[in-house]
Amino acid sequence: MGGYRRFWDPDAERFPVPTWPWKLAPAHLKTRDQLVAMGLRPHQPITGQVMWNNKKLGVRRAYLYDVALAGPPKPRSPAQIASLQAARRKRRTCPTCGEVRAYTLSTALKECTTCADGQAVAA
Template sequence: MSRIRASFYDPTGARYGIPTFWWRGAPAGYATVRQLRAAGLRPGGQPVAAQVLWRGVGGTRVAYLYRVDAAKPKRTATPAQLRAIDRALTARRTCSTCREVRPYYIPRSLGECLTCSTA
């Protein structure tokens, strides 16, 4: 069964309010948030420029599209933010009982490493 639905094709936006395309039918120059992220970009506060509609599990699905030419570069974390993330992830691997840093995240259900929980 074809995924293309003529009822989802509205390039002027007369029916849905914004330009609407079918599955894999969007013209060049539009991208989803995931596609922008893969290209090192972000929407940057721009409004939704178009949408893609298709029939999926549970009904009609939608993916919002943004203009690539209006997208901005992804922001990078500052050195202080990277240090804070590193400390937070290290804390998740540190056992509260034996204070050893494990190569895995400590299960929250146990509250301690696997060695301490079995002892």
């Protein structure tokens, strides 16, 4: 195992939760992103973690959750849905011409491509 021994602690003797090196965690434990990709959410406390060394960032970790305890995402309330729709609409509305575009505006341009190109038609 070499450098992997540093992070091998499935009994949580050295770390606060069971810990495994990168790619060596049990198959029934998944990260939050892996659960989301499966259409699930972790409605539970952290079950374990994987740890690894990154040359630039140092020691990294990802928390793990038991797939058997995960469930579907909680349904959104009508107010949450309305809020998300309003936020998405604002991200598509050009502040220069006021048009609601079919695409999200570039954060670099801060306006629609028509206005950024200088081709906006005077209203």
